Amino acid sequence: MATAVNYSSQNLESSLDEAFERELARARQGMSEALPHVVAGKPVADGEVFDRFDPVMPGESVSRALAAPAGVVTDAVAAAKETTRIWRNRPYQDRIALLRAAKAEFSGRAAEIAGVISAETGKTRLEAVAEAYEAGDLIEQYCAELERHDGFVTPMRSQAEERNTDVLRPYGVFGVIAPFNFPVALSVNMTAAALVTGNTVVLKPSDKTPWSTALAAEILGGHLPDGVLNVVHGGAATGQALAEADVDGIAFTGSAEVGWSLVRKLGDGPWARPVLAEMGGQxxxxxxxxxxxxxxxxxxxxxxxxxxxxxxxxxxxxxxxxxxxxxxxxxxxxxxxxxxxxxxxxxxxxxxxxxxxxxxxxxxxxxxxxxxxxxxxxxxxxxxxxxxxxxxxxxxxxxxxxxxxxxxxxxxxxxxxxxxxxxxxxxxxxxxxxxxxxxxxxxxxxxxxxxxxxxxxxxxxxxxxxxxxxxxxPGIQSFCGWKASGSSGKGGLGPWYLPGFCREQSRTIGHP
Incomplete structure (x- = not known):
C-alpha cells in the first residue's frame, strides 16, 4: 500500500480503511494456540499461558502467549551471545540491506499490523495504521544514519609509521523491553537500532500486547540469521529475569519507576552496563x-x-x-x-x-x-x-x-x-x-x-x-527525554540514538 500515514493525518484512503476493518475483524477472532517464545530461530513452547483481552469487549480473548520461565530467558540470551561475533563482523551494508527488506514488509502489511494493534490496544484506525508506517520509517532512519556515518568508523590524524581510526563497536546482546502503547513502533525503534549497529537482541513484548510485538519480531526476524533476534513473552517476572541475565545492555520504554530501577540494577556490578530508557512525561x-x-x-x-x-x-x-x-x-x-x-x-x-x-x-x-x-x-x-x-x-x-x-x-x-x-x-x-x-x-x-x-x-x-x-x-523530530524522562540524554527517532548502542574504541596500527 503506497499511502503514507503519520500521526498528523486526518483520514485514510478508502482502500486502506476497508483493509483495516477486515484485518481488525480477523484479529478479534483471536488465536487458539498461545504464542511461543523464539530462541535461535525456533519456537519454544514453555511456560504458563496468559490471555490478552480485547479492551473494547473485556472477557473476549484476542491473543495469548506463554510466560517465559527463567530458563527460557537464559537460553535466549545464550543464543544471542552465540551469534554476536558473526553478526557484528558482518559488513554494515549487509545489515542495512536485511533491515531495509523488513522495512518494505512493514509497509506492505500495514493494514494487517494495524488490525492486530487495534485489537490489543483499542487504538483507532488512524493511530494504528500510522504506527505500522512509523515502524518502516524508523528502520530507514537508522539505516540512513549508519550509512551517513560510514558505519561509525572515523579516520584520525596519523603519524608516519601508524594508522589511527576511531570506531564505535556494538556492546553485544541487548535486552529490549517494549511497552503496550506503541507495541510495534517502539519495539522496532529499539530493536532496529540495536541490530543495525551490530548487536543481537532478546526482545520482551508487553504482556498487554504480545501479538503486536510478536508480529513485528516475525517480520524483522524473517530477514535475519537465526539467533540474532530472540523473543521471550511474559510480564514483570520475565522482564526482571532479562535484566538479571547476562545481557550487555537494556533498551526500555515504560514507567519511570521501572526504568530507573533498571538503571540502578545494571549499574550495580564491577562495571556499569548501558540502559537506554524513555520513561514518560507530565x-x-x-x-x-x-x-x-x-x-x-x-x-x-x-x-x-x-x-x-x-x-x-x-x-x-x-x-x-x-x-x-x-x-x-x-x-x-x-x-x-x-x-x-x-x-x-x-x-x-x-x-x-x-x-x-x-x-x-x-x-x-x-x-x-x-x-x-x-x-x-x-x-x-x-x-x-x-x-x-x-x-x-x-x-x-x-x-x-x-x-x-x-x-x-x-x-x-x-x-x-x-x-x-x-x-x-x-x-x-x-x-x-x-x-x-x-x-x-x-x-x-x-x-x-x-x-x-x-x-x-x-x-x-x-x-x-x-x-x-x-x-x-522518525527523522523529523527526535524523542529525547530530560530529567526523569530519559536515562541517556539522547533520544530515539533522531541522529544521536545509535551511538548509545555502541562503545568507542581507538585503534592505532603500526606498519609491520
Whole structure:
C-alpha cells in the first residue's frame, strides 16, 4: 500500500480503511494456540499461558502467549551471545540491506499490523495504521544514519609509521523491553537500532500486547540469521529475569519507576552496563496572552486525547495566562465534546477505551479527587459500556502544586492551571520531575525565545496546531527525554540514538 500515514493525518484512503476493518475483524477472532517464545530461530513452547483481552469487549480473548520461565530467558540470551561475533563482523551494508527488506514488509502489511494493534490496544484506525508506517520509517532512519556515518568508523590524524581510526563497536546482546502503547513502533525503534549497529537482541513484548510485538519480531526476524533476534513473552517476572541475565545492555520504554530501577540494577556490578530508557512525561502546553486560542485549543485537544491519553508525550497540563484562561477553557471544552468515544471499528471513533482495569481505576480515582479539589468541567466514565470508555476530561481550579498536576496518569485527563505572566508559566511548566515534551502557543518572539531557552524538556513545539506536545516522527523530530524522562540524554527517532548502542574504541596500527 503506497499511502503514507503519520500521526498528523486526518483520514485514510478508502482502500486502506476497508483493509483495516477486515484485518481488525480477523484479529478479534483471536488465536487458539498461545504464542511461543523464539530462541535461535525456533519456537519454544514453555511456560504458563496468559490471555490478552480485547479492551473494547473485556472477557473476549484476542491473543495469548506463554510466560517465559527463567530458563527460557537464559537460553535466549545464550543464543544471542552465540551469534554476536558473526553478526557484528558482518559488513554494515549487509545489515542495512536485511533491515531495509523488513522495512518494505512493514509497509506492505500495514493494514494487517494495524488490525492486530487495534485489537490489543483499542487504538483507532488512524493511530494504528500510522504506527505500522512509523515502524518502516524508523528502520530507514537508522539505516540512513549508519550509512551517513560510514558505519561509525572515523579516520584520525596519523603519524608516519601508524594508522589511527576511531570506531564505535556494538556492546553485544541487548535486552529490549517494549511497552503496550506503541507495541510495534517502539519495539522496532529499539530493536532496529540495536541490530543495525551490530548487536543481537532478546526482545520482551508487553504482556498487554504480545501479538503486536510478536508480529513485528516475525517480520524483522524473517530477514535475519537465526539467533540474532530472540523473543521471550511474559510480564514483570520475565522482564526482571532479562535484566538479571547476562545481557550487555537494556533498551526500555515504560514507567519511570521501572526504568530507573533498571538503571540502578545494571549499574550495580564491577562495571556499569548501558540502559537506554524513555520513561514518560507530565507534559505542559503554555498558552500566553498573545496566543492564537483556536490554534492552541486544537493542538492541545489533539495532543491530550489521542490514544485516550495513553502516550508518554500526551499533553497532560495546560498552563495559561489568566487574561485568556476562561476563553481557552471554553474552546478546549467545545473541542473535547466533539470527540466521539467508541469502538475503533467505527470510522467515526476518535477515542477508544483505556487499555485495562488498572488504568481505568486510576482514572476513576483521579476524577473523584479532581471533583473534590477542583472542577471537572467536562468528561468522565461513560456508563453502560463493556469496556472502560471515558469521555475526555478537563479539570480546572486545582490548588497550586496539586498531585494531579505533577504525577503522570496516562489517561484522557487534562488539567488547566491559571498563572499570571510568562515567568510564572515557565516556572509552573518546569515544576515536575519529568522533561519529555512541551509546547507553547504565543505570537511574541521574545516569549518564544525564552521558552526555547528555559523549558526543561527534550521535545519542544512552538505553535503546533497538529499536536501541542505530540507527533514526533522518525527523522523529523527526535524523542529525547530530560530529567526523569530519559536515562541517556539522547533520544530515539533522531541522529544521536545509535551511538548509545555502541562503545568507542581507538585503534592505532603500526606498519609491520
Amino acid at each position: 507534559n505542559p502546553a503554555i498558552v500566553t496572552a498573545s496566543a492564537d486560542l483556536d490554534a492552541a485549543a486544537e493542538g492541545i485537544v489533539r495532543s491530550a486525547f489521542g490514544l485516550s491519553g495513553q502516550k508518554c508525550s500526551a499533553c497532560r497540563r495546560v498552563v495559561v495566562d489568566g487574561a485568556v484562561h476562561d476563553q481557552l477553557v471554553d474552546k478546549l471544552v467545545e473541542r473535547a465534546k466533539r470527540l466521539s468515544v467508541g469502538d475503533p471499528a467505527d470510522p467515526t471513533t476518535d477515542l477508544g477505551p483505556v487499555i485495562d482495569d488498572a488504568i481505568a481505576a486510576r482514572l476513576d480515582q483521579a476524577l473523584a479527587t479532581a471533583g473534590r479539589d477542583g472542577t471537572v468541567v467536562t468528561g468522565g466514565r461513560i456508563e453502560g459500556q463493556r469496556g472502560n470508555f471515558f469521555a475526555p476530561a478537563i479539570v480546572t481550579g486545582l490548588p497550586a502544586a496539586h498531585p494531579l498536576t505533577r504525577d503522570e496518569l496516562f489517561a484522557p485527563f487534562l488539567t488547566v492551571t491559571r498563572v499570571d505572566g510568562f515567568a510564572a508559566a515557565i516556572a509552573e511548566a518546569n515544576a515536575v520531575n519529568y522533561g519529555l515534551s512541551a509546547g507553547i502557543f504565543t505570537t511574541d518572539d521574545t516569549e518564544r525565545e525564552r521558552f526555547l531557552d528555559e523549558i526543561e524538556a527534550g521535545v519542544v513545539y512552538v505553535n503546533r496546531r497538529e499536536g501541542a506536545t505530540t507527533g514526533a516522527w
